[in-house]
Amino acid sequence: MSIQEQINFLKTIYPFDQLNKTQMEEFSQNLDxxxxxxxxxxxxxDKNPENLYLIMxxxxxxxxxxxxxxxxxxxxxFDPxxxxxxxxxxxxxxxxxxxxxxxxxKIFLKILHENHKMESYFFQSISEKLNNNTLHEKNKELANMMIAKVKDANVHKAIIVPFKTTIYEAAKTIKEHxxxxxxxxxxxxxxxxxxxxDFRQKVILNRMDFDDCVGKISSTGLIYINENDFLFDAQLIMSKHGLKRLVVKNNNNEIVGIIDQISLSSFFATHTFSVSNEIDKAQTLEELKNTSKSFLKIIKSLNAKGVKIAFITKLVNQLNKKLIDKIFELLAPKELLGKSALIVMGSEGRAEQILKTDQDNALIISDDCSLNDEQIHDFARKFTEILVEFGFPRCEGNIMVSNPYWCRRFSDFKELIYSWVMGKTGDDFMNLAIFYDAICASGDRTLLTSLKEYLFKVGSNSQSFYMNFAKIITSFDVPLGFFDGFVFNNENKKHKNEIDIKRGGIFILVQSIxxxxxxxKLFRTNTIKRIKELNKLNIIDDEFSKELEEAFNxxxxxxxxxxxxxxxxxxxxxxxVNPEDLNTMExxxxxxxxxxxxxxxxxLEYHYKLSYV
Structure with a gap:
């Protein structure tokens, strides 16, 4: 086999693909x-090893x-x-x-000490390897940012009015649109x-008549860009000509919008700040709906930039929470505002949901709220339908405010929690797990806090409660075989040779923590934050805590x-996930x-003696 073929082979294996040209050649020339x-x-x-072996x-x-x-x-x-x-x-x-x-x-150790990246990799713990993994793949994804098009950014709508429009009418049009x-x-x-x-600097400072022609304060010599041109081209043109905005045209030479420096900068900064502001300023559901369409773009942008998953989930969760809070404020009857708590549960409550999945929400109503049950449920049904329009699908398990089971008075929720704790069915423990992950998205958060305090109190009175609550993890298998190979459940022909990464990994970790x-009795809902709190309480040691955090991420x-x-x-x-879609390191x-x-x-099986439950 030629040296070049050996080099090509090494380039497919991390961390040997990090070798420089000289090191790569020396590595290859010494291979047998x-x-x-x-x-x-x-x-x-118990013997002294002689070689590093790479399996062909x-x-x-x-x-x-x-x-x-x-x-x-x-x-x-094997075996470095x-x-x-x-x-x-x-x-x-x-x-x-x-x-x-x-x-x-001898050659392996020589090159190992010459290459800092390779040396760092082999002297890392598992948690450190997981933490430092992002760079290898994210460099390729960064290229996506380089080929982003003008139309991918926030292009403002182009409003064209006659040149002789009055200043007053022009200002009114800007406000309306x-x-x-x-x-x-x-x-x-x-x-x-x-x-x-222009209105501030030219009209007000010069005390112009509002009935004057707006054309007097306008500028000419516009520069255009096509919506399919690269964003970096737009940035270069703006820098070259000292402009703050460009007029955008489509392939038919029609004006379709205006891109400004703020839109350009916010795209490369994922424009989360501007989206957050748009949610705050929104006065109608339609305005909110347009804003929510930016969420997927933000997620893709952050992921392509190599931003850590924990930060992405936190950021997206904050935006989702703000969006739901605003929808609730716009829709809820005034009698319900301040007399209820809209809560989100499951992965949304744990701040671990990134892409919009199904709804997991509930409504806790204060016992002294003046609305009757029919009025409350009418609102709840409408709220669920609006969330569907915003891209939050209905929950297949019907865990939504539109279901009266999850929309009830405070005292009724206390009775429900008691029945969950004392119950023995899988549904009881599932509902309890979902509720324990809840956070308040809108309204009076003390209603939720009081119910969780009640949960802690009631749960402490049952010796077998935590054992039964933990037992569900025994129903899920980690998809690793006896020989460390992946185990596939090929009964599902649609996902043959694939791994259910949630059932086999994420759920077991989340439910255990x-x-x-x-x-x-922790009030934290986020899995990573719970791990940190458990570490502080010495329930989980420092090294295992780091490993759990990095494995989850x-x-x-x-x-x-x-x-x-x-x-x-x-x-x-x-x-x-199909393991064949992953590289060797992944x-x-x-x-x-x-x-x-x-x-x-x-x-967990040892701690709660699950083999006896």
Whole structure:
């Protein structure tokens, strides 16, 4: 095999793709190809290792006595830790005929210490590997920002009025259409522009007559850009000519809008601040609906920039919460405002929902609210329908304010919580888990706080409550096999050779942390924040706490990446991930994440003696 072929092989394996040209050539020139028969020992326990092995074909097992600890296959390597420590803790033996590249230990250590990135990688803990994973893939995704088009940004609507329109009518038009600029057209079809600052600086300061012609304060010499041109081109043109705005045309040479410096800057800054302001200023549901369309763009932009998943979820959750609060304020009868608490639950309550999934919400009504039940439920049904229009699908389990079960008075909710705690069915514990994750999105948050305090009090009176609450995790299996390979449930033909990353990882982690948090009476709802609180209480040690945080974030980022790819391909959002769509490093980190989840599951099984429940 040629040196170039060896280099191409190495470039597919992280972290060896981080080698510079000289290091890559030295690495390749020292590679030998070795053939091993089935059940042949490659590296023996308690011996000094000689080589780093990179598998071209076959399967290798890492064993301690007869126990298989790990399994390595094509494009994977072993065992750098043995080489660094010059001692093999385990035996590496082939499970079938295997062909490997072998790199002498001396060369591996030499290049390892010459390359900082590679050295950092091999001396990291699992949590550090997970935390530092984003750079490798995000550099490729950054290219998406470089090819963003003008039409992808917030292009203001183009309003064109006659050149001789009065200043008063022009100002009125700007206010009505909520645009910062106005275009004027004269008898010769020449286009002029007037901005909101022109009214302040030219009209007011010069004490012009409001009935005067607005054309007198306009500017000419406009520069145009096509909506399909790159945003960076727009930025370059603005910088070159010292302009604050460009007029946007389509392929038919028609004016379709105006892009200004603020819109341009906010796009590259994900324009979350401007979207938040738009929600605050919105006076109608229609204005809110237009604003909410920006959320997906924000998510894609942040993800492409390599922003950590925890920050994306926090940011999007804040926007969603603000949006729902505004919808509630615009729709709710005045008798309900201040006398109720609109709560969001599930992943939205935990601030872990990124893309809009189904609704999980409820309404707690103060016992002294003057509205009758019929009036309340009429509003609740309308509220649910409006959320559907805003892109929040109905909950398949009917966990929505439109369901009277989740829309009731404060005292009724207390009775419901008591029945959940004392109940023994799966529905009781599911409802309790959903409610425990709730946060107040609008209204009187003390209503929710009081109900959670009541939950803590009632739960403490039942010895078996936390055991039964935790037991649900035993119904879910981590999709890692005995030999560290992924386990697929191919009964679902639609998702053959795919992993349900939520059932097999995220849910087990979330439910385990939720149970420990409930037992310790934590008001926190976010899983990461709960982990930190449990760490402070010494329920989870420092290293395991870090591992759990990074495993959760990695699983969530893989799920988001898959969902965004599905959206771009016109497919439905789901919880399935095909490991073959991941690179070698991502597969490795996915396995590490599942191992951490499995470790937590075993901790819960021991802590709550789940084998006896």
């Amino acid at each position: 190809i070795m053939y091993f028969k089935k059940n042949q020992i490659i590296q023996e326990k 074909k076959g399967i290798v097992q890492e064993k301690n006595s007869e126990e298989v600890l790990s399994i390595y296959s094509i494009n994977e390597f 830790i043995s080489l660094i420590e010059n001692y093999s803790k385990n035996t590496f033996i082939t499970a079938e005929e295997t062909i490997c590249y072998a790199l002498p230990r 909520r645009v910062p600029t106005l275009l004027l057209k004269d008898e010769k079809d020449e286009i002029y522009i007037v901005t909101d600052s 939720r149970t420990l948090s409930l037992e310790n 990695f699983l969530a980022s893989v799920k988001l990446k898959s969902n965004l790819q599905n959206l771009d391909a016109g497919k439905e959002i789901n919880n399935y 597969k490795d980190l996915l396995k590490d994440s599942f191992k951490i989840v499995n470790k937590l599951k075993k901790k």
